[in-house]
Amino acid sequence: MINYPKLFLKGAALPALMIGGVGTALASVVAGRGGFFAGLAALTVVLLFFIIHLLIAATTRTLDPRLTFAFVALSFLTKLIGMAGFMVALSRTSIDRPWFAGVAFATAAGWLVGEMLAYRQLVRGR
Secondary structure, three states: OOOHHHHHHHHHHHHHHHHHHHHHHHHHHHHOHHHHHHHHHHHHHHHHHHHHHHHHHHHOOOOOHHHHHHHHHHHHHHHHHHHHHHHHHHHOOOOOHHHHHHHHHHHHHHHHHHHHHHHHHHHHOO
């Protein structure tokens, strides 16, 4: 049996880490210490957000679809509340906010493209 969450994690984590790492390095060069911490925080937030989703998908794959939906909805709400708390905590730091947003967006895009490519490989039967 194919472990779909593992397949998607494998396909998505590498592009996300590469893009987030390059973004963090670029932020460090351009914006200094504030850019470095912004890139690192963005990379961490995006990876945690998506990995939590995959963990829930892995643990609920044999459950009733309605129960799975309930878990996913609850996790999404929890992640939103956690994200709000994280943003409030970051507002009190000296990170470079535009770099945080840019690295977070680029890392999330890399993750999603990696997931799509992993799905395409799955459909093609590789």
